[in-house]
Amino acid sequence: MRRDIFTPDHEAFRELVRDVVAKEVVPHYTEWERAGRLPRETFHHLGSLGLLGMAIPEQYGGGGVADYRYNVVLQEEAARALVTLGTVRTQLDVILPYFLAYADAGQRERWFPGLASGRLLTxxxxxxxxxxxxxxxxxxxxxxxxxxxxxxxxxxxxxxxxxxxxxxxxxxxxxxxxxxxxxxxxxxxxxxxxxxxxxxxxxxxxxxxxxxxxxxxxxxxxxxxxxxxxxxAAFGYLGHNLPQERLTVAVGSVAQARAALDATVAYVKERTVFGKPVASFQNTKFELASVATEVEAAQAMLDRAVLALIDGELSGADAAKTKLFCTEVQARAVDRCLQLFGGYGYMQEYAIARLYTDARITRIYGGTSEVMKVIVAKSLGL
Structure with a gap:
């Protein structure tokens, strides 16, 4: 279904990110997984391209564009390439907002140039x-x-x-x-x-x-x-940023669920069982049709929440609903997709295995699914 939350500027940014991820991330990702971290040089490179400082004022070397949709694009393009940039996402979506909202003039002078360039990690x-x-x-x-x-x-x-x-x-x-x-x-x-x-x-x-x-x-x-x-005053500050933090988890969840679906559709068309493509079996068609429908529903809910966040209207309860639904959809989608890979889905050489293990944390960090349900229940007066 057509999405209408992005402008031509966002799509131009998407092309840049897609190119960077393909050339600078994908070839090294397995090595980074073994090392257990992204190297500093990667942050430096992303910073030099302006990918880390979009929301930072221009006077400090940033882009001066506080538009969360650029962060959404970054997550979506990483997921499309079957990788994740967790520490980048945390720095931009979870930590940077505190500096932008609460740093005084002196702190901005000290820290913002390094944050924009990728020379200061947080x-x-x-x-x-x-x-x-x-x-x-x-x-x-x-x-x-x-x-x-x-x-x-x-x-x-x-x-x-x-x-x-x-x-x-x-x-x-x-x-x-x-x-x-x-x-x-x-x-x-x-x-x-x-x-x-x-x-x-x-x-x-x-x-x-x-x-x-x-x-x-x-x-x-x-x-x-x-x-x-x-x-x-920190408790109030933390509560103010939690809706965006939880929405950020949901963005990754939907993007990775869609990536799992795309990878599985491609796989079942090529893989043969009993002399026929796995895609030809009714069970395969029904499973993937269900996954596609759930992912589409999650995407629609998520896009609405993104626009609400940009307008300053995303409530804590609506952020909780979005995170709850999108992460649960991700869990079901990735599990059903892995099943269609059979034994190969359990092998680390296939990206679906990584998508499966990566997905488990989304129902825990940023507030567990159970905490999300408590928040939603309170909004209902329960």
Whole structure:
């Protein structure tokens, strides 16, 4: 079905991204999966092409175009090529919005040129061992000491934390017995600060080219000048960006489900069983027809949510509905597609195996499907 959310400028950007992914990503992707991360040079190259700084003001070397649809195109074209750029997506869609919204003039001068060029890599450290989705339960502390905060605590499941030059850390600067959400603050920890250490790189079942690590902070002195926004206001900041973060997961889910469908259609036309193409069997036709229909429905819902986000009207509940539906569709679609590959679908040499293992995380990170259902239920007055 025809999509009408993109302009000619977006489509020109799509051609650039498609070319870059084909030439600079696909040939090296297997190597990056083995290494467990994208190399710094890749970020530098993407930055030199203007792909990382579209939303950053022109005075800092960016494009000055705060249009989320460019981020959508980047994810869609990576998925089309059967790869993912998880750390790039996290930097652009999840972390950069905090800098854009809350960095003061001095911080913009210090950090924005490096963010636009790909010379400064970022991560955000929210999740702690034992807290999961409960951001109000954060135990990392930051005590004010003159012109510094003294930061202590541990974080886990941190995407991009291995190479990050700037880590936005959510820490508790005060405690309000009657309001667990109050007293959280965003502090930017810089690589090399004494007491900041990176723990083990976590081994994951999927998204192998995306590094995920543990971080530790032991008496780290973080200058007050590295605080993002107001002290104690972080919970509201986090909630403000969550709709986009969840929509970003949904964008990847639909794009990867569509990629799985396309790869499977091509495969069943070529693969023969009992002397006939797998595509000729009624079960194959029915399975793929069902997948195509679900993906189309998810795409329509997603496109509507993208436009709502651009207009500043995407509610937390609608973002939760979109993430819930699109990630569940992805799970069903990739599973049904892999089945049609038979035993070959279980082999890592086929992209469908990677799509399958990568898909499992989407119903967990950014808020689990169960948390999404709670949010939707609350919007119904339940």
């Amino acid at each position: 991560a955000i450290a929210m999740t702690e061992p034992g807290t999961g989705s409960d951001l109000a339960g954060i135990r990392a502390t930051a005590e004010r000491d003159g012109e510094n905060y003294v930061l202590n605590g541990a974080k886990t499941f941190i995407t991009g934390g291995l190479l990050a030059d700037l880590v936005i850390v959510v820490a508790r600067t005060s405690t309000e017995p009657d309001d667990r959400r109050a007293g959280l603050t965003l502090l930017v920890v810089e690589d090399g600060m004494p007491g900041f250490t990176r723990g083990r790189v976590l081994e994951k079942m999927g998204i192998k080219a995306q590094d995920t690590v543990e971080l530790a902070f032991d008496q780290v002195r973080v200058p007050v000048a590295n605080r993002l926004g107001e002290e104690g």
